[in-house]
Every structure is written in C-alpha cells, then in structure tokens.
Amino acid sequence: MTRLNVPTPPTLSCGGRVLSNTAVSTGLIRLDLELEMPAYFAPGQFAMLNTAGPADLVFSRPFSILAVDGAVMSFLYRVVGRGTRAFADLVPGSGMRFLGPLGTPFPVPQTDRPAVLIGGGVGLPPVANWYAVHGRPGDVACFGGRDGGDVPWGLLDDRWLISVDDPRDLPDDRTAFHGRVTEMAAAADSLAGDTPRTVMACGPVPLLKAAWTLARQRGWDCFLSLEEHMGCGYGACKGCVVPVLAPADREGWRNATCCQEGPVFRAEDIAWERYGVSPLETTT
Amino acid sequence: MNLPAWWTTDPCAAFQLGPRTFPGRIWTASGCFAYGLTAHDIASPDLPTPYVGLGAVVTKTVTPEPRSGNPMPRLAELPTGAINSIGLENVGFDAFLAETLPALEARGVPNVVSLAATTPEHFGPMVEKLTARASGFAHWHGVELNLSCPNVAEGGHDFGSTPEAVARCVAAARPHLTDRALLVKLTPNTGRISDLARAAADAGCDAVSAINTVVGLEVDLTTGRPVLPRRYGGYSGPGILPIALAKVDEIVQKAGVPVVGVGGIGSAEDALRFFALGAVAVQVGTSQMKDPFNAARVARDLRPEV
Numbered sequence: 001m002t003r004l005n006v007p008t009p010p011t012l013s014c015g016g017r018v019l020s021n022t023a024v025s026t027g028l029i030r031l032d033l034e035l036e037m038p039a040y041f042a043p044g045q046f047a048m049l050n051t052a053g054p055a056d057l058v059f060s061r062p063f064s065i066l067a068v069d070g071a072v073m074s075f076l077y078r079v080v081g082r083g084t085r086a087f088a089d090l091v092p093g094s095g096m097r098f099l100g101p102l103g104t105p106f107p108v109p110q111t112d113r114p115a116v117l118i119g120g121g122v123g124l125p126p127v128a129n130w131y132a133v134h135g136r137p138g139d140v141a142c143f144g145g146r147d148g149g150d151v152p153w154g155l156l157d158d159r160w161l162i163s164v165d166d167p168r169d170l171p172d173d174r175t176a177f178h179g180r181v182t183e184m185a186a187a188a189d190s191l192a193g194d195t196p197r198t199v200m201a202c203g204p205v206p207l208l209k210a211a212w213t214l215a216r217q218r219g220w221d222c223f224l225s226l227e228e229h230m231g232c233g234y235g236a237c238k239g240c241v242v243p244v245l246a247p248a249d250r251e252g253w254r255n256a257t258c259c260q261e262g263p264v265f266r267a268e269d270i271a272w273e274r275y276g277v278s279p280l281e282t283t284t
Numbered sequence: 285m286n287l288p289a290w291w292t293t294d295p296c297a298a299f300q301l302g303p304r305t306f307p308g309r310i311w312t313a314s315g316c317f318a319y320g321l322t323a324h325d326i327a328s329p330d331l332p333t334p335y336v337g338l339g340a341v342v343t344k345t346v347t348p349e350p351r352s353g354n355p356m357p358r359l360a361e362l363p364t365g366a367i368n369s370i371g372l373e374n375v376g377f378d379a380f381l382a383e384t385l386p387a388l389e390a391r392g393v394p395n396v397v398s399l400a401a402t403t404p405e406h407f408g409p410m411v412e413k414l415t416a417r418a419s420g421f422a423h424w425h426g427v428e429l430n431l432s433c434p435n436v437a438e439g440g441h442d443f444g445s446t447p448e449a450v451a452r453c454v455a456a457a458r459p460h461l462t463d464r465a466l467l468v469k470l471t472p473n474t475g476r477i478s479d480l481a482r483a484a485a486d487a488g489c490d491a492v493s494a495i496n497t498v499v500g501l502e503v504d505l506t507t508g509r510p511v512l513p514r515r516y517g518g519y520s521g522p523g524i525l526p527i528a529l530a531k532v533d534e535i536v537q538k539a540g541v542p543v544v545g546v547g548g549i550g551s552a553e554d555a556l557r558f559f560a561l562g563a564v565a566v567q568v569g570t571s572q573m574k575d576p577f578n579a580a581r582v583a584r585d586l587r588p589e590v
Contacts (some may be wrong), residue, residue, distance in 0.1 A: 011326045237359075239359040
C-alpha cells in the first residue's frame, strides 16, 4: 500500500467551547465548537472530541470535520451510543477537549479527473468539505439519506444529487432519487460517458463497497473514508486497525491504523475478504 | 495545584533505579503510547511536546516474531475504564532493534523496552541482542518483562501467575543486562502479588511494575455476546486505580522491592496516591489515549513550585 501524499496541517490538543449543538435533520446533529485557537485541516481529516472535566469519557470520540471558520470547527454526528448521547446533551458554553486534525485526508483534485463525491448519512462531512474547498464545475456530489427527514437539506445546495431510501417527508421544493446513493450515481447523466473520474466516498460499509464496485465497473479511481471504533485516534494504541494488502508480507496482508494510515484508503488497497463491519451501531 | 506538604520530590529530577539513572519518575505505560515515536508533532497551548518531563516511555511490548494482533473490535470502552484485546500487535524484535530503537535514540526519547515471549528461555537471547546493539545508547534505560498480558491465547503464556515462572524469566534475562534496569510487570489476576514480586526480586530484578490490566469482559446487549472476539480482555483506566493501589501497597509492605506504580492514573493526584504508598515512579497509561499530553501534565503538576 502506498501512503497518500497530501500535506496536512499540524495536530493540536486544546480546549474548546460549544457554540451550538443542534439537529440539522431527524438523525444528524451539527456541533460548532469554538477552539482556543484557530485550527486547520485537509478534507477527510477528523478530530477526537471529548467532554471536559471530571465526567469526561475514557476515550475521546472520532468526528469527521465538516468545516472550519477561524477558530470555529464544525462536525456532524448521530447519537449511536453513550458517548454521542453525552455530546447531544451539551449546551452552548459547555467545555470540550479537542485533538485534531488527525488522519490521512482525501487526495487533492487531479486536473484530468473530475471528482465523484458520495456521502451517506453521517459520512457527509469529508465529502462535503472536499466539495466546498475543491469543487470544480465537472465534479458531481451525491448524498444518500434514509428518508426526507434524514437529509440535512440546509447543508446541500442545488448542485447536490440527493437520494433517499424511503421517499417520505421530502420538502416541497426539493427532489430526491428513490433508491441507494450509488444506484443514483450509476444512473446519473452527469456521470455517463468515458471520462475518467475519481470517486471519494464516506458512509456505511455497504455504501463503500457499492462505490468501489461502481468505480471498478467504470475504471474510476476510488478513495474510501473508513470508520472504526478508536481508542486514542493518534496512533498510540493500535485499537482501530483495518486490514490492507501487503504483497511483501508473509501472509500478503497487514494491519493499518484507521487513525493514521487512514481513514482514507485507496479502495484497491483494502483486504476486502478480511474487512468486517464494526458494530458501531451498538456502542459509540 | 496545591501539593501536599509531604510531597517534596521533583518528579523530573534524575533518580537511581538499580544500576541505571533515570531522567524522571513519571513514565508512560506499555501499550498506551506506541513505541515513543508517535505524537512528537502534536502541539498544545500549555506544553511544547507530549514528552516534556517524562522519565521514560515503556515501549509497546515487543515479541520475538512480528504479531498482527487480534481481530477487531479490540476495545470496549466503559464509563469507568476500558477493556482492550489488542493482542500484542508489534513489529517483532528484529525490526524493533534495527529501526525503532535507533529512532528512539535519535529523537532522545528516554525508553524502557517491554518484552514478551512464549517461553522464559526466549528472553535471554533477546536481551543479549538488545545489549549488544544498544549498550552505547544514552536513552535506553531498561527492560520491562511483560509476563502478564491476558490477551494472548496460546497456552503457556500465563507466566505471571506463579513465582517460579516469574523467577525463571528474570533469571533468563538478568545475566545479559548488567548496566540497565530490569523490571517485571506483574499481573493482578492472581492471589499473592507480593509472592510474585519477592520471587522476581530474589531472581535479580531491580523493580516491579504493578499492575498490568485486570481481566474483564463486556457484553454487547444487542447480541447478548461478549464484545471482544476473544471474550476477555484487559481492563484498565480509572476503575482499576484502587485495585492497583492495594496491590502496590501489598508489594511495598510485604515484598520490599522497588515498585513502579501503574493503574488508572489520570492526574497528579492519582500519581500522588502511588507515591504516598512508597512507589518510586509511576506509569501513565490509559489516560494518554484521550490526551497525549496527560503524562507530561502529571509531571509538570508534581514539580515543586518555583
């Protein structure tokens, strides 16, 4: 596996205060955190967040970074367990701890390859940020939600192609494809033809596998942002590994840290037959 | 912070442990800070690096052969600590000696090398090669024998449970390590830790580290099954602090061998509890995972006010 070569800003450990922590859809919450100092990140990087004080969590939690504006960094998350439930209860002014940016980001745009961005549910931030920072006229951005209420419409302008598994609760002024986001991408007129493209995807494992399948069918490059339970998030504990191909190794594969070598991996580097689904929906 | 009157030690001043002078008494624990090469480039507003003031980084445990470790998930976080089943994933002794240890020396990271093996006899050759390669290194200060990791499934790994096995491991390592500290990390998962400590001391070690993780298990309520693939793992963090203190006290009171205290330290006050009972140094482990600067803050907070 060749490491992706994308310059990344320095990692910072500091405090922050919650500016806002509000729902942007039925399932997704946007957290705006004002850090002690301005921070920077490359699209696809993440941060480890924790509550501050004696009731903090034993492990910080990994959150993909949606945006930054000066010292204010924004995240999207879903309540899936004890940690995210604690975050959902934070009111403006609450103190937090921040460690970031972390991880390997998405690649920089290639001039000869338009991008295909695919985000599913809470996987939106990395692709939305890449699109906001790098998006060019030929790039196509796709978002998939569970139903109309699950889509964070305010974060997705008219350029986005939007799909829903279930078409209920759609706003009157927006349309959505009924089906999976990768089915929508496969059928999109804007993605027809022979132009080589680069897929960047983030979301549940079935979405990642479908994005890789689509990319292989079309001959497109494919970069996937994987998600694993993490301990430290910065390479100290080996709690978050992903199996990757390693032809030179005795068994042809090795473990890579999702927090350092990932979370963005080239799809063809992943040892798919060994890569399982983390039970992230049970406790986070 | 207000330090108690009885605390008059500078934790960042050099001190003697066995034949070796260590730069300080606040160390990081094995498995919680990789090999000591991670986090150098992480910045914070109040400390220049996560390594400032540390007496040693105890490396991730190194085994004779590389190990890829256990399948995921490897961690179960609880309100009171965490259960880990990493499975001793490590680069293997040869790569560690050729690449990792020289890199630690080049970076000036004070370190203690943690070693594990499937039989006591493996320790001799590893320590011999370590000494041959690194006796001239300024920053390599000792070896910690990991005899008590509960996450490796092969039979014969439970060295840590009997004084006889502990003694054999120490006896295998000691002849090859004359000018560095030899420590044994003891398991709490046995009845008489002071007996293990006494056996280690009688066989020639300079100190014991106490404690390693406590065997624990977490159930996934969605499935009704254990979260971790190997069912059990090692429980660490704030919940084991009182257990660690009891074990350290037992060793200090009954075995009379120097103790490096470890288990649940997150703050300077936690560290002071170990020092109060007679520990000569402490290791910060799980709390490093939520903040790489934790150990450095403990060291800073325990320094005498200038």
